[in-house]
Amino acid sequence: MYYITLIEFLDDTASGPSESTTVDTRLPQDTIEITFSNMPVMKERVRGTTKYDREAALAAHRAHLLCWLAYWRYRHGHISSPLVQASSLSLVPLELSDSYRRALAESQRDANLKRKRAADDDWFVHWLQHMVEWWRARFQHVIVDGSTDWTDHAAPETAAATHGLNKTNSNRGRMEECTRLLNCLQQNMVALADSTLLFVALLRMLGVRTRFVVSLQPMSFSVAATKKILAATEMQTASDRSQKGQVESKPTKRRKTNKSQNATSTKANQPQMAWCEVLHPTEGHWVAVDLARGLVNEPTRMEEHGPLPYVTAFDIGRRIKDVSRRYASQWAAKTLRLRPPMGKAGRDWWLDTLAIYAERDPSEVDVREDAELLSHELSEKMPTTVSEFNNHPLYALERHLKKFEILSPREPVIGHIRGEPIYPRSCVKQLHTAEAWLKEGRQIKKGEMPVKEVKSRAVTLLSRREQVMAQMEGYEKLSGLYGYWQTEPYAAPPVVSGKIPKNGYGNIDLFQPEMLPPGGVHLPQRGIAKIARKLDIDYAEAVTGFDFQSRHCIPVVTGIVVAAENEALVLDAWRAHEHARFEKERSKREKAALKRWRTLLHGISIRDRLQKQYGEKIDDMSVAMDDSGDEDNGSGSTPKSRSLTGKMYATNPPICDNSSDLSTQIQLALVVDL
DNA sequence: GTGACTCATGAGTCTTTGTGATAG
DNA sequence: ACTATCACTTTGACTCATGAGTCA
Known part of the structure; x- marks a missing residue:
């Protein structure tokens, strides 16, 4: 025997001149050593994105989005506290609240004048601008956790811990959060999210319908982006670990990140902006109010810091609505593509998710808003690339x-x-091809020509042969395609005097129930064709689809089609036949069972006779025989049982000590078995 | 930095009516 | 003699979306 050792050498350019290296010096004497020099280094094949990768990225995206939704819903819930609402209202200067009431009353009195006013002269927008100016002068918006100047956009789990979401006692957590909000009112410097929440509470107390709006920014559902984030996270974790190991006691400084890392983190974790929407009391539309920049009624400017794929509005009660379209300048061309594509049935997962928070009985305002959002979507400007x-x-x-x-x-x-x-x-x-339309129950109108021709696919042996023949003759086999407008509902030729119309293959196409010929009836029962044949009734096998096996197209036959007047006759015969078949099978089973019991009884009587005749001698013999038999099959059944009754005992071994009890048990067993 | 283009890859779609041998 | 079942070449060619890389 020879041992073959393969010693790989690194590329000359990488590791210098080739040098033999003995891997194992203790090799046997008769060793053959094969040396490969300049062996090409095989580049690792780049693995493509798999279905699993895509599903995992999509699941992570959705989970992240739901976490943010739950988080903001939780925080929004606190401003319904009467204490928070009353405290925020107490801050409003009297002249501001009075001016609102006066202007509202005036505008309601003079509805005609209101309509004539230009948008710039809108009393409500003016009033909101005064409110925002006052609020911004009263509070200074601060950066939280050094993350962003918009709001505290730490990861949901971190944020949840900060705001008491993980408290075992939820009431205690709620109380703490309310207290925290109340403390914010006493301070001059607050986080933007808290400021916006308090502003919403205040406006609601003044009787203005207001929504808290937040732009949710979950991780991307794109596999490549997810991989980048994971790689960046791993790098960061490793770096943190090494830093921790080296300088445990030193105060941590903000780590200097490279350009690519920065880009990844920015793309993966856009700031979650928060603002509010106020319902115009007389015009009935929503006015966006951005406290951070002091913007009133300028929805298009919200997108300045990047696309907003999930703009979510939290209304009073538990109502939540997606209002992204209002803020997207290129909804279909850009923003919508930041969401996962819709399912096959055209269902939007996000809208389905929010459906449970939708208004059950939409008001006039809701209907108007939906129409406005749709119109905004349809009037979108044309893409530029x-x-x-x-x-x-x-x-x-x-x-x-x-x-x-x-x-x-x-x-x-x-x-x-x-x-x-x-x-x-x-x-x-x-x-579609004419065949594909037929599968949908439509046929090509008379005289219609294909509007497009495409290279046909050769799946079956026959079509492949035809394609090869066409190529040899110098042309290409094409399939004609037709549009919906060139088709009409399939009209099957009617059944005439009991005769079923058949196609060229001697059967009938029934891809859709509507394709049934007038005067015909579909009987899908298995084996019913044989009955119709015996009765000498005209029928056609119903082809409901196709199956592809071994390069052959096999029609799927589901029952038959007969004339309606023959339906009862065929069905009665089929039922009688089925009954007879069942009875025959039952009788067959009964006979087989009786035969097995007869064998059993016969065996037992022989055993009894031998027992009486030879006493203990036969027991010793059978034990000896069973021991040898065990080696053969090694099964776990009782050796004695097997030696007497074979197969029967293996399935249903009667337990008995004397023959009289045994016969009673057998009688019972017979009744049960039959 | 951005968009157009090409290439590689994996998933999904489209295809659209046998035949001979053998056992029962 | 007739009928049912099984094995054959144990689909596969193509389209489309996506990501990476290159170039202008």
């Missing part, structure tokens, strides 16, 4: 059309990008 047009819900470019799509009609052209015409998305139509 080619890639933004891809899968855009409003616009389309011809280059992004899919194989089974077409532009119809090719007008109107609503613009150009790099010389390419831009069409409304409504011009993009889905196409």
Whole structure:
């Protein structure tokens, strides 16, 4: 025997000249040593994104989003405390609260005058501006935890600990949080989130419907982004660990991060901005109020610090609403793409999640707001790059059309990008082959020609053969595609005097229930075709789909179609046949059971006779036989039982000591078995 | 820094009606 | 003689989305 040792050498350029190195000096004498020089170093193949990676990133994104939602819902809940509301109201200067009441009364008195006023002259916006000025003069917004100048956007778990979310006694935590908010009112410097929450409480006390609005910024659902965050976190953890090990006692300084790390952290953890929305008491629309910058009614400026994919408004009660569209300048082209794509059924997970917090009985204000958000979405400005047009819900470019799509009609052209015409998305139509339409219960109208031809796929042996033949003859086999407007509901030829219309294969297409011919009835029962054949009734096997096996397309047959007048006859015969079949099977089982019991009884009587005749001698013999048998099969059943009754005992061994008891048990067992 | 483009990869979609041997 | 079942070549070619890299 020879031992072969493979010794790898590093690349010459990397590790200098090749040098043999003995791996194990204790190798046997007859060793063959094979040396590879300049062995190419195989580059590790970059692993692509797997389904698991995507699902994990999506789950993390959703979980993170839900954590933020729960966190802000919890904090928003505290401003409904009467103590917090009363304390915040006590701060308002009398002239501000009075001016609101006066202006409101005046505007309600003179509704016509109100309509004539320009937006700049809006009394409510003016009043809000005064309120914001006063508030900003009263409180100074501070940076919390050195994280941002917007709000304390620490991770939910850290923030939860800070605000008492993890208290075992929730009431105690709530009390502490309320006390903390009350303390904020006594101070001049507060965090922006606290300031906004208190401002919301104050306006509500003045009788103005106000929402607390926050831009939730969860981690990205993109796999690449998630991997970057994980890598950055690992690096940070390792760095923290090494620092901790080296200088345990030194006060920690802010770590200097490199450029890439900074970029990652910024992208992964955008600041969570907080502001409020105030309902205009006479106009009925929502006015955005940003305390941080003193902005009133300037929703477009909220996006200046980056896109806002999840702008969530917390209203009185438990109502929560997604109002992102109000603040997105390019909702479909940019902002919406920061959310995971919708499911196959077109369901939006986030909107479904918020549905439980929606107003059950929408008011006029809610209906108006929905209409306004939709109109804002539809009037979105056109994208400026080619890639933004891809899968855009409003616009389309011809280059992004899919194989089974077409532009119809090719007008109107609503613009150009790099010389390419831009069409409304409504011009993009889905196409199918005639067979695919038939599967949906539609047929091509007479005289319609395919609007597009695509290279057909050769799946079955037959189609593959046809494709090869076509290639040899110098042309390509194409499939014609048709649009919905070229189709009509499938009209099956009717059943005439009991004759079922059949296709070229001798059966009937029944991909949809509507494809049933008039005068026909579908009987999906298994084995019913045989009955119809015996009765000499005309029928056709119903093809409900196709199965693909071993490069063959196999039609899936589900029962038959017969004339309606024959339905009862066929069904009665089928029921009679099924009954007879059941009885036959029962009789067969009964016979088999009786046969096995007969064998058992016969065996027992032989055993009894031998016992009486030879006494203990037979026991010794059987024990000896069983011992040898054990080695053969090694099963756990009782050796004595097996030697007498074989298979029967293995499944149902009767326990008995004398023959009279045994016969009683057998009689009982027979009754049960039958 | 941004967008267009190319390439690699993995997941999902589309395809769309046998035949001969053998056992019962 | 007729009927049911099974194995064959134990789908696979293609589209699309996504991410990485390069270039202008």
